[in-house]
Amino acid sequence: MTTPCPCGRTPTNTPAKTKPAQNQPLPFPACCGRYLDDFDKHPAPDAESLMRSRYSAFVLGRRDYLLATWHASTRPTGLVLDPAAKWLGLDVRSHTVQDADHAEVEFVARYREGGRAVRLRERSRFVRESGRWFYVDGNQL
Template identity: 45%
Template sequence: MSRRSTRPARPSRPAVTCPCGRAEPYDACCGRFHAGAAAPTAEALMRSRYCAFVTGDSAYLLRTWHPRTRPARVDLDPGQRWTGLEILGATEGSAFHTTGTVTFRASFRGGSLHERSRFERVQGAWVYVDGEFLDQ
């Protein structure tokens, strides 16, 4: 008969809540889009792009930017600390649309960014086209 060693149970780590503001863990929310899943709506893409700014994932930002408006590179400020996202409104942008807009306020240490972003589908996938800064 073999003897099994008894190992102490590892304490489970609480799931990290997604920075986009949803109550889901990051891996089940925006993390899955960063890992390669397609965002199903313009709002989901907007939330995942905010999370990419939070996590410093410039490759994801470029990958989800419309080819017609995509810059050659994205230089993120490593000192920028994003502190919250508030979705203020969305038009179209569902599985039944080819375009959509999302109006949001993204807070950072020392201020906030208020923008209406435009999104389009390219080969079935939502991509960011551009945004219009709005008055705070």
């Protein structure tokens, strides 16, 4: 059995009546895994996919991917991830395409830190340059 993708994306192109696994998350290799494991050859095709893959990178502790997909204008010089954080789920609320190279994604990410439940709600901005999407910044809501 293949591990489900941490981002929780499910198939959307088949009616639920014909596919019982409709609400099951896609396997990691068929979802965010291809972007995390081969960023150079498989960039995320849109801002929502990049946002989901960045969530998966947080879950998996993939600092390299997070920095590589952060726009150079706002990218930090370093990034420390809390290994004790337990990521619990992602809910993408909206994906708004502003034009061919700009988009916003609103999401809620849930995690547990030090025994405390945390709910991060953010509207993130993304930009596409040379065919690749990058996270620019976000506003917590």
